[in-house]
Structure formats: structure tokens, C-alpha cells
Amino acid sequence: MLGLAATMAPVLFKAACPDCRSRFELSASALRLAIGASRRTTFYSFTCPECGSSVRKPAGERIVELLTGGGVRTLRLHTTV
Numbered sequence: 001m002l003g004l005a006a007t008m009a010p011v012l013f014k015a016a017c018p019d020c021r022s023r024f025e026l027s028a029s030a031l032r033l034a035i036g037a038s039r040r041t042t043f044y045s046f047t048c049p050e051c052g053s054s055v056r057k058p059a060g061e062r063i064v065e066l067l068t069g070g071g072v073r074t075l076r077l078h079t080t081v
């Protein structure tokens with residue numbers, strides 16, 4: 001179990017832009033993850049390096065695990081439902 005966290009290679013996440021349809025890889029620092037009270041309010045976001053568009057996509061459980069495990073900054077949303 002030890003060792004993986006000590007890897008020197010930066011973690012890159014593959015992403016695609018729905019606006020300009022370009023594909024690219026983003027480092028953890030380029031991504032933001034917001035975890036809300038429900039699936040509908042749990043999403044990740046990034047700015048497209050090609051066209052500058054702000055992209056927001058829903059994040060399922062596996063994506064949340066992947067992103068948090070990769071060091072993506074996580075914001076926990078407080079809702080008043």
C-alpha cells in the first residue's frame with residue numbers, strides 16, 4: 001500500500017471540451033471538484049486550455065475517488081435542503 005503516493009510523476013487527467021471538442025490532459029491543479037449533497041450537485045470543473053471555456057461536468061463516485069486520489073482540490077458544498 002505504500003509507495004504509490006510517493007510517485008514523482010504528476011497525475012494527469014484526460015478531459016475533453018464540449019465547446020471546441022479538443023482533447024487534452026490536465027494536471028490536478030487545473031481541476032476543481034465540488035461535492036454537493038446529491039449527485040446532481042457533485043461536479044468537476046476546469047477551464048479549457050484551447051478555447052478558454054469554463055467546463056462543468058457531473059462527477060460520479062468513481063470520478064470523485066479518482067480526482068481526490070489524484071490531489072485535485074475539493075470543495076464541499078453546504079446546502080440547505
Ligand SMILES: [Zn+2]
Pocket residue numbers: 017018019020021022048049050051052053
Ligand atoms: Zn474548448
